[in-house]
Amino acid sequence: MKASIVVLPGDGIGPEVASAGVAVLRQIAERFGHDFTFTEHAIGGDAIDRFGDPLPPATREACLAADAILLGAVGGPKWSDPNAPVRPEQGLLAMRKLLGVFANVRPLKLHPRAAALSPLKPERTKGVDLVFIRELTGGIYFGAKTRTDDAATDECRYTVGEIERVMRHAFDLARTRRKKVTSVDKANVLETSRLWRSVATRIAADYPDVELEHQLVDSMAMHLLTRPADYDVIVTENMFGDILTDEASVLAGSLGLSPSASLGGPGAGVYEPIHGSAPDIAGKALANPLGTILSVAMLLRHSLGLSTEADTVEAAVDYVMENGNLTRDLGGDATTHAVTRAVLDACEAKAEAA
Numbered sequence: 387m388k389a390s391i392v393v394l395p396g397d398g399i400g401p402e403v404a405s406a407g408v409a410v411l412r413q414i415a416e417r418f419g420h421d422f423t424f425t426e427h428a429i430g431g432d433a434i435d436r437f438g439d440p441l442p443p444a445t446r447e448a449c450l451a452a453d454a455i456l457l458g459a460v461g462g463p464k465w466s467d468p469n470a471p472v473r474p475e476q477g478l479l480a481m482r483k484l485l486g487v488f489a490n491v492r493p494l495k496l497h498p499r500a501a502a503l504s505p506l507k508p509e510r511t512k513g514v515d516l517v518f519i520r521e522l523t524g525g526i527y528f529g530a531k532t533r534t535d536d537a538a539t540d541e542c543r544y545t546v547g548e549i550e551r552v553m554r555h556a557f558d559l560a561r562t563r564r565k566k567v568t569s570v571d572k573a574n575v576l577e578t579s580r581l582w583r584s585v586a587t588r589i590a591a592d593y594p595d596v597e598l599e600h601q602l603v604d605s606m607a608m609h610l611l612t613r614p615a616d617y618d619v620i621v622t623e624n625m626f627g628d629i630l631t632d633e634a635s636v637l638a639g640s641l642g643l644s645p646s647a648s649l650g651g652p653g654a655g656v657y658e659p660i661h662g663s664a665p666d667i668a669g670k671a672l673a674n675p676l677g678t679i680l681s682v683a684m685l686l687r688h689s690l691g692l693s694t695e696a697d698t699v700e701a702a703v704d705y706v707m708e709n710g711n712l713t714r715d716l717g718g719d720a721t722t723h724a725v726t727r728a729v730l731d732a733c734e735a736k737a738e739a740a
């Protein structure tokens with residue numbers, strides 16, 4: 387098949403992990419006879435430096451015309467002055483809004499070897515297999531902001547329509563899994579959460595085969611560590627999802643392992659690891675590329691409909707997790723490049739065997 391893939395490397399370790407993702411896509415294209423074209427565009431701090439804009443017009447146009455988008459990460463200390471007029475993260479948020487990708491899918495599966503790397507005891511993490519659906523284009527990250535010399539505000543706003551569509555995404559997904567949705571909110575305090583909860587309850591009536599439970603976000607943060615295996619699909623608003631998924635990623639051994647797909651818009655899906663630009667390890671070849679490579683598997687499956695190819699990439703990552711030398715965050719001393727090479731070799735072996 388032919389596919390046009392826009393690559394947005396961004397900042398810090400973004401370019402290091404994005405190039406690992408592109409290497410895997412190139413190999414899959416060659417092995418399975420596809421014609422993928424890759425076009426790199428600027429986003430984030432890199433785009434501010436080159437164009438004075440964290441999401442320049444050429445990047446916007448390319449994203450709107452793409453079949454899929456692969457993103458590294460944005461941000462870093464160079465652009466983090468609290469008084470800076472423009473920030474890298476604005477480019478990422480604007481891109482998500484532009485593409486209308488309201489459902490951010492963040493799966494978390496525990497590889498057996500990662501159980502030993504998890505800070506939790508193996509008996510706690512046994513059987514963990516959950517998916518977060520994080521609302522991605524609404525809430526406090528997109529609300530009006532004000533700032534005076536002695537006060538600041540960030541508005542949190544959700545409409546019924548925004549909640550309904552992400553809720554249906556979660557229930558539809560739960561139907562293909564263990565048929566359980568946990569909706570996370572702060573309905574004891576926030577009006578937006580009370581609306582969230584009432585919409586969740588109403589939508590659940592259309593899915594009598596799926597169990598719905600409501601959970602307050604503060605205790606959810608605790609339950610994720612005490613009984614993570616009890617959860618199947620967890621749906622929540624933008625900021626709660628951002629925070630809980632970084633917490634949850636540690637169950638699987640490292641933030642560097644977690645992939646994501648941002649879906650639901652009329653055009654391309656966006657695929658990115660859930661981590662940031664990791665300025666502390668940028669340029670040192672220490673970045674774990676597996677979260678990005680697993681995001682590439684999601685790209686193949688969700689945007690290109692290539693499930694055999696996606697399975698091949700996931701099986702290759704499983705193989706490397708089981709047998710390979712891993713990056714430092716997972717207790718190894720392999721470089722980003724060496725782990726990527728190991729995945730490419732494993733992809734080749736899996737494709738050969740298939």
Ligand SMILES: NC(=O)C1=CN([C@@H]2O[C@H](COP(=O)(O)OP(=O)(O)OC[C@H]3O[C@@H](n4cnc5c(N)ncnc54)[C@H](O)[C@@H]3O)[C@@H](O)[C@H]2O)C=CC1
Nearest residue numbers: 459460461462641642661662663664665666667673674715
């Ligand atoms: N999607 C994006 O582009 C995101 C961007 N950011 C931005 O990234 C910058 C840094 O933010 P932080 O809070 O430090 O979060 P971060 O996710 O960049 O890093 C947190 C910690 O995890 C480690 N880490 C992250 N990814 C890793 C990987 N692939 N391999 C090994 N270790 C990894 C880092 O070294 C660091 O110690 C900020 O400017 C922030 O705004 C943060 C989150 C997401």
Ligand SMILES: CC(C)CC(=O)C(=O)O
Nearest residue numbers: 475478479527628660661
């Ligand atoms: C700029 C932030 C909203 C990015 C982030 O932390 C994320 O999407 O996980």
Ligand SMILES: [Mg+2]
Nearest residue numbers: 628629632660
């Ligand atoms: Mg985040």
